[in-house]
Amino acid sequence: MTERIHPTQPIAGQKPGTSGLRKKTPVFMGPHYLENFVQSIFDVVGTAGKTFVLGGDGRYFNDRAAQVILRMAAANGAARVIVGQGAILSTPAASHLIRLNKTDGGIILSASHNPGGPHEDFGVKFNMPNGGPAPEAVTEAMYRRTTEITEYRIWEGQDIDLSRLGRQEIGAMAVDVVDPVADYAALMESLFDFPAIRAMFQGGFAMRMDSMCAVTGPYAVEILENRLGAAKGTVVNATPLPDFGGMHPDPNPTWAKALMDEMMGPEAPDFGAASDGDGDRNMVVGRGIYVSPSDSLAVLAANAHLAPGYAQGLAGVARSMPTSAAADRVAAALGIAHFETPTGWKFFGNLMDAGRATLCGEESFGTGSDHVREKDGLWAVLLWLNILAARRQSVATILAEHWARFGRNYYSRHDFEAIPVEKADSMMAALRGQLAALPGRTVEGMQIEAADDFAYTDPVDGSVSTGQGVRVIFAGGSRFVMRLSGTGTEGATLRLYLERYAPGPEGLTLDPQEALAPVIRAAESLARISGFTGRDRPDVVT
Structure with a gap:
């Protein structure tokens, strides 16, 4: 094998969402796309002398991406990578291996619940030494690095045999192939x-x-x-x-x-x-x-x-x-x-x-x-x-x-998928523009108690996250929430969350959609979902 430094240039759109970077598989397979993002991860977290976990859910391109990442880890000076046999690891199993082996983090190859295949979805995310997903400050740093990257490092040579348990080497880096299930x-x-x-x-x-x-x-x-x-x-x-x-x-x-x-x-x-x-x-x-x-x-x-x-x-x-x-x-x-x-x-x-x-x-x-x-x-x-x-x-x-x-919290989520981004953004902007005037209004027989765009101050480190979803809260515990999901790869997905509380003992056995009907109508009235999106029903109801 030989170590090479490849010149490259930034590729637009490599901004991680709530669970890493997700795109269509052909995008990840494009020239330098995977390499640019992985090098940006390594540049941010550092690799010299470190140990990482690597694995994924087995979706299309999982095996090839794992080989690229192993060779890049070696070229960037990592000491050891623990990889699931066949490059397979469930996300919780990867988190456990990171914690069990006290490693410096791990790379998980997955687009979670999204479809897989040659024309479907792929994803890459970095998990921290505690086994959890990288926080926003880290993913933002990775994104910034993708906008300025000029080169990536990789060993070039034969693939590692990921079907064989045990230790192999790429240059000075140890690759330990482990049973993905046992631990x-x-x-x-x-x-x-x-x-x-x-x-x-x-x-x-x-x-x-x-x-x-x-x-x-x-x-x-x-x-x-x-x-x-x-x-x-x-x-x-x-x-x-x-x-x-x-x-x-x-x-x-x-x-x-x-x-x-x-x-x-x-x-x-x-x-x-x-x-x-x-x-x-x-x-x-x-x-x-x-x-x-x-x-x-x-x-x-x-x-x-x-x-x-x-x-x-x-x-x-x-x-x-x-x-x-x-x-x-x-x-x-x-x-x-x-x-x-x-x-x-x-x-x-x-x-x-x-x-x-x-x-x-x-x-x-x-x-x-x-x-x-x-x-x-x-x-x-x-x-x-x-x-x-x-x-x-x-x-x-x-x-x-x-x-x-x-008591029972009747609950449902309505997903409107692949909405043109500009329409979804216009709808959310219009709803946000109403928030200050909503408290005190009555809609569908329910009085609005509060309305806001949810912000969170972490009680441990004091970090602040804003713009996390619009809430309209009614007296008595009913509410609806609207946000645009960060896990899709095409257009925007509107998630409408609906909740109505029944304290009991009566009214505990209704059909959820029946129980939530007034809240559903209130959300449509206030947000004008059909008007902005052209959709008169959700794609998925859960």
Whole structure:
């Protein structure tokens, strides 16, 4: 192999979003595109003598990108890279390896829940030594570096054999190829009551886990079927494929329709779950009942003490601002702190590092705890299984008892995808222009109590994040939130979050869309969504 310095020039648009840089795969495969961004990462974080973790969700171009990054790490003076066999690592498993090995961070190749394939999406993000996504100050520095880069460094030569476990070398840099599942599975076994869950399966409990032809397949088979004794075939779509088998690997009722149909059918198993492209999201379904992510976070918080890893109780619970306030009500009952942060898992990192939050969640099907610094889909499934084994009740019964105690936060998210950016920006600007005049108005029979553009001051380091989403809050706990998502690769995605609180005991069993109808109409009236976008209905409802 020979080390080379390649001249290059800035490429426009390499600004990371909430979860790294995401673009269409052909963009990343273009001349110098991947190399420019990776060199910018290395220039910002430094590489000399450092150790990094590398892996991804196996989507198209994952294997080739990993080889490029390994050679660039060596040329930039890294001492060691720990890489998952086949360049595969789920995002939570990568976070765990960063923390377990006390490395200097890691590069994760994924576009999460976005489709994969030659013409679909690809992504690269850097995680810090705590295992969590790089904070805004770091990603901004990376972006600035992409605007001024003039060269990148790379070793040129044969590929590393990433199918073979063990140590290899690129120049002076060690490359350790590791089993992507083993260390993560051991961590899960330390947190949950595996004997109780195993006994539940032996007693006839049945579940379906849809891994959506994505990265959690090998993890779910090893843990659920091999270690916990679930029936063979419990995990479906278990083989990760570069194009996710043509599936959209987003675990929600729209894209995991086959699982939803099974769970709502006459032969439904006791429990259903799905995970996404890189393994950090989850959907939970009981026999005949769907569990919203906001309700899931609240139920997990209320019952976490049933799992050995959380028997000592929780320090606090944190949720993203668009997530329903259901978890806040649990935290208040438990006498622990609760936090409301902007969207993006990186905002939970400081709270967990400071010991102020144990469980965290986002309405976008992400839940996790301080065992890693990423959301963790399979972890959430296992905590649910632990709770089911301990309480010996169905999902439906657990939800009904939860709502009877805490009330119900009816909740839904409506996604309007691939809107022309200028139309989306005009709509948001028009809504922001109304905010100061909205409090006191009555819309759809609901009085507006407050309206703002959410800003967050981090209670640990004092950093401030502004412009995080427009909130319109009604008296009695109802509200809607609007923001433009930073995870798409084409146009703008408008996310409309809708919430209505029912304290009980009446009105706890309505259809969510029926319960939320006045809030939906209020959002349309105030934001004029159809007028600005030309859309009379969302693309995805969750």
